[in-house]
Amino acid sequence: MSVKIYYEDFALNDSRKTTGRTITDADIVLHAGQSGDFYPHHMDEEWCKTQPFKHRIAHGTLIFTVGVGLTAGVINEVAMTYGYERLRFIRPVYINDTISTTIIIKDKKDHKKPGYGIVTELLEVHNQHKELVMVCEHLLLVEKRNPDA
Amino acid sequence: MSVKIYYEDFALNDSRKTTGRTITDADIVLHAGQSGDFYPHHMDEEWCKTQPFKHRIAHGTLIFTVGVGLTAGVINEVAMTYGYERLRFIRPVYINDTISTTIIIKDKKDHKKPGYGIVTELLEVHNQHKELVMVCEHLLLVEKRNPDA
């Protein structure tokens, strides 16, 4: 469950897709409980009926948590998260929507730390209608196999 | 619990600080359960002892969830989240660290959608030692009081 994928091993435009996950009422209730965000957009079905989106919607931080979490699996021992850029919530996610994440290698560049590079993964989260609901860029700090290259 | 704070009402460099929240083992266990990320960095105290960080550390998505969640409270009816930029995890957060978030109005600019502007809040999450552990920019799409201005 643990591998070494070096900077040189990442190929631009390579992509993979995760399994899906149905976002349910329990996910939203647990996320409200973890984040402390009990806004009526997530917790009050009656109020939501009076709004354009009509039904309770998932927290943005929940979709980010699950969207990123779906990509976990194999540990790359020579990479670590550097940060995230351009996180956007494109469409609401409703209870019983099923989301999955597509990871696309979008960019590679040297890093100021010798022997390391930055790999940019584009994460696209889609719902069951193939609609994009969230997007962000995940920056990975990755060791080079050949530090002098 | 619901107010209207228009684009014009945001003043550059204004800041506020949230209450604190102690991150505990239960938070990490619940977050692993929500994200599906059971990497040993978060879940295996014995393995962590063999690593430079020595102890289990909180998931990045947990710190983002709580760091953002701490800022929730009053609903601004004329603003919505546009996205996040420059999310960085600066230092690990350990079990029993206490974090709080400082919100600083860092930038304002017009948006292409008439009558709206983008307000950039800088979110800085510190631990109990006043060390910065996470930082990001929160972009808010905010209605103008005077749409023609």
Added chain:
Amino acid sequence: MSVKIYYEDFALNDSRKTTGRTITDADIVLHAGQSGDFYPHHMDEEWCKTQPFKHRIAHGTLIFTVGVGLTAGVINEVAMTYGYERLRFIRPVYINDTISTTIIIKDKKDHKKPGYGIVTELLEVHNQHKELVMVCEHLLLVEKRNPDA
């Protein structure tokens, strides 16, 4: 998020209403898990079908927990809970009912502790049909601004 509202500041018959919260299956499952109360009234849909109330109902302690919790928000530094009186569960709360709490200042009286008074808040919890489901009196021990008055 922290204010000082003294005994003198409470005015009889003043009232406020909280946001709403939809009580879901996840709330009941989590409450059974916290309370240890797995009575079939809450956990066995098939048995409930044979009863007058027909469907699983929320625990009384869950409605008290959420009904009181909805009133949390701003911390009053000069008040603390003294106790609760006349707690009654008037009607069952079903899965997907949405409840909110109305707080009414019902009584004020001096307390034996010099410089303090007791403020009685009437808490009324209603469902989405404006039916009363729970009621109780919340006794607050509140500092006087003018202790000699």
Added chain:
Amino acid sequence: MSVKIYYEDFALNDSRKTTGRTITDADIVLHAGQSGDFYPHHMDEEWCKTQPFKHRIAHGTLIFTVGVGLTAGVINEVAMTYGYERLRFIRPVYINDTISTTIIIKDKKDHKKPGYGIVTELLEVHNQHKELVMVCEHLLLVEKRNPDA
């Protein structure tokens, strides 16, 4: 697991004591998540250090939930909860305190509904130091075996 204990069967001053339950950090985290009450008294260990009580304390509604929940077990088919009176939180409950509940039959009286009586159970919750931490009266509406008596 289901019995019939009629009004006539309750004897004044009869008492029983439940098993114990250790209140842990996980209980408080889950209760904050259920109630929406994230006050620093429960969630911010650093702030608590500056207060007279020194450490995070359990929510009152958590102690009520567990204190009452501990009494659950056998279902009495001919009784139902009528309400609670005189709920008082006497001492704080800290993480790792162990509480148990003593139930004492304190009062019996006829009810206006023919064939029913009200039984008052005094619930006393103690910690591991035999200190009283919570007390309340539980009113039970109980069927009479002999409705004409």
Added chain:
Amino acid sequence: MSVKIYYEDFALNDSRKTTGRTITDADIVLHAGQSGDFYPHHMDEEWCKTQPFKHRIAHGTLIFTVGVGLTAGVINEVAMTYGYERLRFIRPVYINDTISTTIIIKDKKDHKKPGYGIVTELLEVHNQHKELVMVCEHLLLVEKRNPDA
């Protein structure tokens, strides 16, 4: 809540049936979070639609946990779990199915440890349609009242 039921007290073919428990989405979400098993059989409603079983199904370990947990209640001070045999998952359990457990004393035999015997309880878990969904044998190591017998 604590009794002594000795080896001699168990009678072959004696049986009892527990109360029921409705298995809900929240149970599955919490169980995925506890077990770390996020297989699409349990978490991805869209993928399940393409499979013969059509809908998300409960984890086997969840049904074992609840099926065994339902039998808890009174503590037998002179017995302890020795192990389980022949655990089989006969039919899938779907969201909103209600399960209960029947316990049948199936076998008794001496144990090598003097003064103890092994009692085999057959646990049968049925759904609301009286279909068997899980079965296993629970081996109990039980003290003899008369160790010399």
Added chain:
Amino acid sequence: MSVKIYYEDFALNDSRKTTGRTITDADIVLHAGQSGDFYPHHMDEEWCKTQPFKHRIAHGTLIFTVGVGLTAGVINEVAMTYGYERLRFIRPVYINDTISTTIIIKDKKDHKKPGYGIVTELLEVHNQHKELVMVCEHLLLVEKRNPDA
């Protein structure tokens, strides 16, 4: 994340070991809440002090759930769980113990269903002291690549 490993591909005595997982108070609290088993062995630290094992211990069903859950990861499309045998809880697991599971291919045999065989995996769960805490046999019903062999 999905592979096809046929009956013929399993080699006797092949083994693999999972990552570790620290069992914490939160795991036990959540498992009590899921199973409904609040026995003092798991929930009452004060009572445990009076017992030979001295401290709260994890539920057997929790160790089974996590011990099996740790083996999840890659989905084998041509195999399904047939059942479990010889489940034994050898030693107690305490809060903050770290467990991992070793999977050893122990037996293979034809199954009455044509084109299928039964593979027996021995699951051994050890704690951080390399002590065996749980053991069981996992029976897998596996498709043959060559059904006529």
